[in-house]
Amino acid sequence: SLDGQHHSAAMQPLGVNNWFIRRLVPYSSRDAYYKRTSVGISLLIFTASLIFVLLMYRQFRIMAKNRTDLEYLAYTDLLTEARNYPKFLLDAQKLLAEYPGKNYAIWSFDVKSFSRVNELYGNAAGDVVIRHIASLFAEDDTKDAIFCRNSADQFTGMRPYGERDDLCQWFAGLLDAVAKRDAVAESQVHIDGVMGIYCINEFR
Secondary structure, X not given: OEOOEOEEEEEEEOXXXXXXXXXXXXXXXXXXXXXXXXXXXXXXXXXXXXXXXXXXXXXXXXXXXXXXXXXXXXXXEOOOOEEOHHHHHHHHHHHHHXXXXXXXXXXXXXXOOHHHHHHHHOHHHHHHHHHHHHHXXXXXXXXXXXXXXXXXXXXXXXXXXXXHHHHHHHHHHHHHHHHHOOOOHHHOOOOOEEEXXXXXXXXX
């Protein structure tokens, strides 16, 4: 000890007459150096870990977004932004499994003479008509009633019903709504449609 403090000693030979240089370092200085070094290393490890976590989180967000985008492209009709036919088949299977006791009807709706709309007013007007009709079906799209666009001017859906008259009334109301919300009404174009309905439970 020196001056009441413990020191660490280090001897360095000079190579002359067996002389040595003796260095004394107080324990307090040595410990302070080790503490600073430990704190610095800990900060480096913490910073590196934080950067790693942030990079992993960013990668996870990118992967999740890519997965969402792929699912959107795989299961969405881009014109109407409703489900497409493959997604409809998946959802229909889930509905039948979830509500086995319900009476379900599969329906198919076709816009009559739709090609004339495209020929007379252009494809852009035809797209507006399709989107408007899809919006009507979307209003009826609930947890137990679904629809999709499965071709250019054809829609398919599935909905529960109590009696067959319920389906007839629903279809009649749909035609009225299509006429009132005619997307090209300014040109006095009449939009009409035909529908076929298959009652699932009645033929099981």
